[in-house]
Amino acid sequence: MGVLNATPDSFSDGGSYYSDGTLNLDLALRRAAQMCSEGAAIIDVGGESTRPGALMVSGQEELDRVLPVVEAIAQRMDVIVSVDTSNATTIREAAAAGAGLINDVRALTRPGALSAAAASGLPVCLMHMQGEPDTMQQRPEYNNPVAEVRSYLQQRLQVCEDAGIARGKVLLDPGFGFGKTDRHNLALLRELKTLAPQDIPILVGLSRKSMIGRLLGRRLNERLPGSLALALLAAQRGARILRVHDVAATVDALRLQQLVDETER
Ligand code: 7PM
Numbered sequence: 121m122g123v124l125n126a127t128p129d130s131f132s133d134g135g136s137y138y139s140d141g142t143l144n145l146d147l148a149l150r151r152a153a154q155m156c157s158e159g160a161a162i163i164d165v166g167g168e169s170t171r172p173g174a175l176m177v178s179g180q181e182e183l184d185r186v187l188p189v190v191e192a193i194a195q196r197m198d199v200i201v202s203v204d205t206s207n208a209t210t211i212r213e214a215a216a217a218g219a220g221l222i223n224d225v226r227a228l229t230r231p232g233a234l235s236a237a238a239a240s241g242l243p244v245c246l247m248h249m250q251g252e253p254d255t256m257q258q259r260p261e262y263n264n265p266v267a268e269v270r271s272y273l274q275q276r277l278q279v280c281e282d283a284g285i286a287r288g289k290v291l292l293d294p295g296f297g298f299g300k301t302d303r304h305n306l307a308l309l310r311e312l313k314t315l316a317p318q319d320i321p322i323l324v325g326l327s328r329k330s331m332i333g334r335l336l337g338r339r340l341n342e343r344l345p346g347s348l349a350l351a352l353l354a355a356q357r358g359a360r361i362l363r364v365h366d367v368a369a370t371v372d373a374l375r376l377q378q379l380v381d382e383t384e385r
Contacts, residue, residue, distance in 0.1 A: 121162040121202065121363045122155035123327065124148060126185040127169045127177075145188055152193050159371035163197075164223055164363060165189050166204030169253075179207045187213055194218025202245070208232030215240035221291075223323075225249055225298060227276040234283050243289040245323050246276045250299025257299065265304040266311045269294050273316060291361065292316040293323045297331055305331045309350070313358035325363035326350040327370075348373050 126148060128138040137148040152163050167185035168177050177185075186203060187210075194201045194217060202221035203214040211222055211233060220242060227246040228234040237244050248269045250260055262268050273292045281287055294308045294315050308315065309326075316322050332338055332346035344366055351362050352373050364370045 121164050121323070121361050122152075122158075122160035122367045123363060123365050124152055124155070124163050124165050124189065125169075126165055126167045126189050143185060143188065145192060148189050149192055149196070152189075152197060152199075155367045156197050156199050158368035160199060160367045162200040162202050162221060162361070163193055164202040164204050165193070166223075167210070168205065179209055182207060183210050183213060186210060187217055190214050190219050191217040194220075206230045206233060208236040211236040211240060215242055221245065223247075225295065227272075228280065229276075234279065238280075238283045238285050243291065244280065244285060245291040245293055246273060246280065247293040247298065248272050248295040253298075257297075260299045260301050260304060262304060265300065265307050266314065269308060270315045277317075277320065287320070291321050291323045293325065296324060296326050297329045302331050302334055309353060309357065312354060321360035322358055323361040323363060324354045324359045326354060327362075327364040327366065344369060352377060 126137065126143060128136060137144045137151070155163060165186055167182040182205065186205065190201050190203055193199065200220035201218060202223045203210065203219045204223045204225070205211060205214065206224050206226040207230060222237050222240065222242050223245040224233065225247045226249060228237055228244065250256060277287070277290055277292065280290055292315065294312070296305050296308065300308070312322060327347045328340060328343045332343045332350065333340070336346050338346060347364065347366060348369055351364060351370050354362060355374060355377060362370060
């Protein structure tokens with residue numbers, strides 16, 4: 121899954137597709153096409169910055185950012201378009217515009233989001249987060265992070281099934297960095313396989329995250345090696361979908377892993 125940020129303040133996918141407050145659709149589409157050619161199966165389009173300390177954007181603003189991008193990619197490219205949103209209206213409009221996956225860092229807890237997702241018939245990714253982006257990294261606290269994240273994801277999966285979303289349409293994500301210390305993140309990665317039922321695919325986002333910065337002392341533009349290592353570690357520990365900024369490099373790493381595993385037999 122390649123990350124495409126449709127936010128004016130996005131720094132982490134290596135480019136903002138905005139100038140003077142307007143989206144450069146052409147630039148965003150070129151980036152999407154590049155990630156497709158590099159081997160992305162999914163493009164994740166986000167319009168709300170969920171970075172620690174981020175302020176919330178209005179639903180309308182998010183919709184204006186995301187919808188043209190979702191629509192254009194869905195029309196022109198042979199790839200699943202994921203929409204990174206927590207808002208019911210964005211879910212409905214993105215589904216109508218051709219989105220193929222709802223990626224919600226709030227696990228469909230916002231008003232109307234659950235029923236909008238169910239009505240869309242689309243698969244959903246449910247992520248764990250403690251707190252809200254503006255304050256979540258201030259003082260993350262768990263008695264047992266692994267057990268608590270597992271239990272939350274299990275509970276949200278059940279809520280989705282009860283709302284008519286087929287179990288086979290659900291992905292689960294521990295939400296690395298979302299209200300977690302480095303110690304919490306490491307424990308979750310170590311126990312990744314145990315966080316979701318065997319039949320539910322696990323999605324992870326570790327790419328360029330600040331835990332790499334803190335653990336290794338790396339600035340944002342120095343985190344590719346750490347991101348690749350974590351991507352491979354996550355894949356080996358059961359992740360089925362990797363949300364990444366650097367598609368080509370990650371695909372290289374995964375191909376080598378596959379070759380090693382194949383050569384085993
Ligand atoms: C700044 C810091 C900007 C962090 C954006 C972020 C995830 C996600 C994000 C994830 C799922 C990022 C994050 N992270 N969706 N959206 N899982 N499902 O690193 O880990 O891109 S935003």
